[in-house]
Amino acid sequence: MVNFDIKSAAERRLIQLNELDKIRHHAYENSKLYKERTKAYHDSKILSRLFKPKTRYFCPFIVKEIRPYGAIVLLTPDGSREFTVNEQRVKHYWAKATISDGHIVPLDGAPPA
The missing domain is CATH 1.20.5 (Single alpha-helices involved in coiled-coils or other helix-helix interfaces)
Known part of the structure; x- marks a missing residue:
């Protein structure tokens, strides 16, 4: 039912x-x-990784050539040795800027600490 x-x-x-x-x-x-x-x-x-030739990357190595499919040719600072690496292994080189004595650095617009 x-x-x-x-x-x-x-x-x-x-x-x-x-x-x-x-x-x-x-x-x-x-x-x-x-x-x-x-x-x-x-x-x-994700940080952008745009590499240009003749700039310093990954310690003080210099990019000599950028090849297709993510290969980069690096040069040692003295130019004696070059080697090819994968682009994913290369990182930007953030060297400390040296400021000479007596040079004034304006702090206008600097972020608060």
């Missing part, structure tokens, strides 16, 4: 399946938005 009318039971079951599809679609959209946001966040944390 519970499902005596087969037509109404079939319609109810069809409505339940449609609701389940809506819930699935909603979950898919939410996961898609989450993935896009996390990718954008992680991509914003």
Whole structure:
């Protein structure tokens, strides 16, 4: 007697399946938005690595040539030796700037400590 009318039971079951599809679609959209946001966040944390020839990188080595597919030819500071490395291994060289005695450095617009 519970499902005596087969037509109404079939319609109810069809409505339940449609609701389940809506819930699935909603979950898919939410996961898609989450993935896009996390990718954008992680991509914003990536530092750019644009290397130009004849500049100093990775300790005091000098970039001689940039080859296709991420290969870089480095030169030692005295120019006696050159070797090829993967671009992903090369890092920027942040040398300490030397300031001569008597030179005044303006601190206008400097960030607070």
